[in-house]
Amino acid sequence: MPTRLLIVEDDDRIRAVMRLGLEDEGYEIVEADRAEAALSQVRAWTPDVMIVDLMLGAVDGFTCIREVRKISDVPIIVVSARADTHDVVAGLEAGADDYVTKPFQIKEISARLRALRRRATSGTAGADQGGARSDLVLDFRRTLVLSTAAGTVRLGDDPILLTLTEFQLLAELAATPGVVLSRGSLLERVWDHGFYGDERLVDAHVRRLRTKIERDPANPELVVTVRGMGYRLDRR
Amino acid sequence: MTGFRPPGLRVRSRGLRGRIAITFGAGALLIAGTLGSSTFYFARAYLYDQRERTVVRQASLDAVFVSDQLDSVAADIPDVLSAAGPPESGTIVLEQAGQWYSSSLGIGRDVVPAQLRESVDAGRPAHITVTLDGFPTVIVGIPLPRTGANFYCVVRLRELRDTIRILQIVLTTGAAMAAAGGIALGTWASRRVVQPLNLVAATAAEIAGGRLDTRLPPTDDPDLATIVGSFNAMVDTLRQRIERDSRFAADVSHELRSPLTTLVAAVDIMQGRRGELPERSKVALDLVNAELDRFQQLLDSLLTLARTEDGLDPDRLGAVSMAELAAHALERAGVGPERLRSADPGVVLGDRALLERALLNLIENAQRHGQGVTAVRVERQHDDVAVLVDDQGPGVPVGERERIFERFATNRAARGSSSGTGLGLALVARTVTAHGGTVWCTEQPGSGARFVIRLPAGSAVEP
Numbered sequence: 001m002p003t004r005l006l007i008v009e010d011d012d013r014i015r016a017v018m019r020l021g022l023e024d025e026g027y028e029i030v031e032a033d034r035a036e037a038a039l040s041q042v043r044a045w046t047p048d049v050m051i052v053d054l055m056l057g058a059v060d061g062f063t064c065i066r067e068v069r070k071i072s073d074v075p076i077i078v079v080s081a082r083a084d085t086h087d088v089v090a091g092l093e094a095g096a097d098d099y100v101t102k103p104f105q106i107k108e109i110s111a112r113l114r115a116l117r118r119r120a121t122s123g124t125a126g127a128d129q130g131g132a133r134s135d136l137v138l139d140f141r142r143t144l145v146l147s148t149a150a151g152t153v154r155l156g157d158d159p160i161l162l163t164l165t166e167f168q169l170l171a172e173l174a175a176t177p178g179v180v181l182s183r184g185s186l187l188e189r190v191w192d193h194g195f196y197g198d199e200r201l202v203d204a205h206v207r208r209l210r211t212k213i214e215r216d217p218a219n220p221e222l223v224v225t226v227r228g229m230g231y232r233l234d235r236r
Numbered sequence: 237m238t239g240f241r242p243p244g245l246r247v248r249s250r251g252l253r254g255r256i257a258i259t260f261g262a263g264a265l266l267i268a269g270t271l272g273s274s275t276f277y278f279a280r281a282y283l284y285d286q287r288e289r290t291v292v293r294q295a296s297l298d299a300v301f302v303s304d305q306l307d308s309v310a311a312d313i314p315d316v317l318s319a320a321g322p323p324e325s326g327t328i329v330l331e332q333a334g335q336w337y338s339s340s341l342g343i344g345r346d347v348v349p350a351q352l353r354e355s356v357d358a359g360r361p362a363h364i365t366v367t368l369d370g371f372p373t374v375i376v377g378i379p380l381p382r383t384g385a386n387f388y389c390v391v392r393l394r395e396l397r398d399t400i401r402i403l404q405i406v407l408t409t410g411a412a413m414a415a416a417g418g419i420a421l422g423t424w425a426s427r428r429v430v431q432p433l434n435l436v437a438a439t440a441a442e443i444a445g446g447r448l449d450t451r452l453p454p455t456d457d458p459d460l461a462t463i464v465g466s467f468n469a470m471v472d473t474l475r476q477r478i479e480r481d482s483r484f485a486a487d488v489s490h491e492l493r494s495p496l497t498t499l500v501a502a503v504d505i506m507q508g509r510r511g512e513l514p515e516r517s518k519v520a521l522d523l524v525n526a527e528l529d530r531f532q533q534l535l536d537s538l539l540t541l542a543r544t545e546d547g548l549d550p551d552r553l554g555a556v557s558m559a560e561l562a563a564h565a566l567e568r569a570g571v572g573p574e575r576l577r578s579a580d581p582g583v584v585l586g587d588r589a590l591l592e593r594a595l596l597n598l599i600e601n602a603q604r605h606g607q608g609v610t611a612v613r614v615e616r617q618h619d620d621v622a623v624l625v626d627d628q629g630p631g632v633p634v635g636e637r638e639r640i641f642e643r644f645a646t647n648r649a650a651r652g653s654s655s656g657t658g659l660g661l662a663l664v665a666r667t668v669t670a671h672g673g674t675v676w677c678t679e680q681p682g683s684g685a686r687f688v689i690r691l692p693a694g695s696a697v698e699p
């Protein structure tokens with residue numbers, strides 16, 4: 001079954017060329033030129049993955065991503081015209097999983113999409129295996145439990161909704177509690193980027209993760225920053 | 237031509253404050269001087285007039301006395317004169333039938349002006365004021381018709397002269413003091429006037445130093461409000477202008493990105509379907525592809541240049557290992573890692589993406605213009621981390637070694653290449669300077685060019 005891809009882009013030609021290129025790669029594609037149209041497609045068509053341009057019309061890409069995140073954890077790649085602006089970070093913090101900058105090559109965007117898909121499918125594959133060791137208590141007092149097998153994080157009895165990337169980031173950190181992981185190695189393990197990818201990806205996702213699992217996101221106790229080195233997960 | 241002065245005749249300007257002080261001083265002197273001198277002249281005329289009246293009245297009394305004396309007895313004239321009055325009231329000179337008599341020595345017919353004598357001879361009493369031995373002297377002449385004699389009274393106005401002299405001194409001193417006071421007042425006033433100008437100057441200096449947020453504080457003074465308003469408006473305009481200029485390159489690159497995205501992706505798709513194309517179309521496609529690459533690099537470089545112009549982004553600074561970066565840059569440039577020689581030189585504090593771009597540019601420059609990189613060395617030099625990139629090309633002529641770091645300085649004819657954007661080395665220079673380092677081009681002992689980057693070493697822990 002082909003991967004269902006929703007392209008949200010207001011430039012007709014870029015949309016057309018993305019469709020051309022990615023159809024060659026075997027994607028099933030639906031286009032949306034506005035945030036509103038994108039949202040209704042997410043509800044009705046339930047894509048497997050999304051590409052969202054940050055420069056949309058009336059409702060911008062950030063709002064679009066935030067709205068999508070309320071109803072879906074579909075992996076999202078944002079497209080930004082400039083890698084050096086704060087747009088990228090803002091897009092990631094709104095809930096996107098990865099980004100590419102214009103101008104991009106089809107094979108570049110395709111590689112990112114594949115990496116996201118691979119993670120998504122391996123996540124479900126892991127869930128099938130099950131196993132006794134897969135539940136890890138991160139915080140005893142608040143009974144915050146990471147279940148790699150089920151792909152969930154629960155606080156007491158309530159599930160915490162994490163995106164795929166947030167979950168994998170947490171799982172990577174939880175695999176070696178107390179050990180500092182550099183941003184570069186997290187980029188390699190979670191995003192499939194090279195060691196020299198954009199470290200802001202890691203930082204933005206750590207911030208989002210903290211807002212969901214920390215008691216006080218401003219003073220993190222679980223996912224701790226080690227200055228100049230990286231991040232470490234401390235079980236409590 | 238206005239404002240032109242031959243160099244030899246240049247007059248040192250006194251400055252606004254000096255001019256104000258001198259104007260105040262001159263004004264005070266003029267007013268005090270005019271007042272003083274008119275006071276002096278009126279007072280002197282009045283005093284003279286008063287004294288003359290007194291002298292004339294006294295002389296008339298004396299004349300009556302002398303006339304009576306001469307009348308009553310055929311007395312000795314000198315006796316009459318000495319009895320006439322105390323010497324301080326003046327000297328009496330008497331002329332009778334061509335004979336002159338005087339009540340004191342040294343004063344006689346000589347002191348009586350001819351003019352006065354004529355008047356008295358004609359039977360008319362008169363008086364005159366002359367200067368005698370430096371003193372103002374009133375001489376009164378009265379004919380005594382009963383005795384056939386002429387009576388003259390010579391009175392020196394000694395105390396009047398002293399009074400006038402004191403008056404003169406007082407008024408002159410007063411004028412001088414007024415002038416001095418005027419200068420002092422002028423200096424104070426000019427300081428008050430110049431004070432806001434000093435503030436303007438200090439603010440302008442701050443703005444010139446790059447702090448474009450600086451503004452003059454608002455004022456209630458209606459005279460200054462205009463200046464303050466205009467000044468702040470000027471700074472606003474200037475700032476907008478600077479921001480617009482520095483945004484321009486970024487905006488251009490940004491606007492070009494949408495069409496470029498379509499182009500790059502479309503060419504990408506054609507590359508994916510190369511097999512379907514005829515031979516000549518493939519060649520054309522490769523040309524388009526290569527040019528698109530260059531175009532994209534040019535845009536990236538322009539954007540990065542615009543970005544580094546504003547200084548480094550503190551959020552992106554971190555401890556960067558130049559040895560690691562050099563290895564990665566060599567890999568990206570497709571050069572084998574065996575060319576890298578490094579002996580744990582430590583880290584620098586910097587923007588990793590920018591520094592890697594700079595290293596990559598140097599390596600690509602050597603590949604493109606220097607017939608290939610022969611060695612990349614990363615070493616510690618005192619407090620700096622140095623990266624040396626050697627090639628085996630003809631080297632760079634001494635006169636060109638500074639110029640090649642300027643934008644679009646690539647000398648195509650000499651280098652015989654149409655690749656490269658002309659921004660690569662400019663970007664290296666800008667990046668290194670922004671990191672507080674230096675970059676230069678020199679030659680190797682053997683042959684070939686050597687590019688050297690030196691960056692201040694940072695501590696490993698501080699991000």
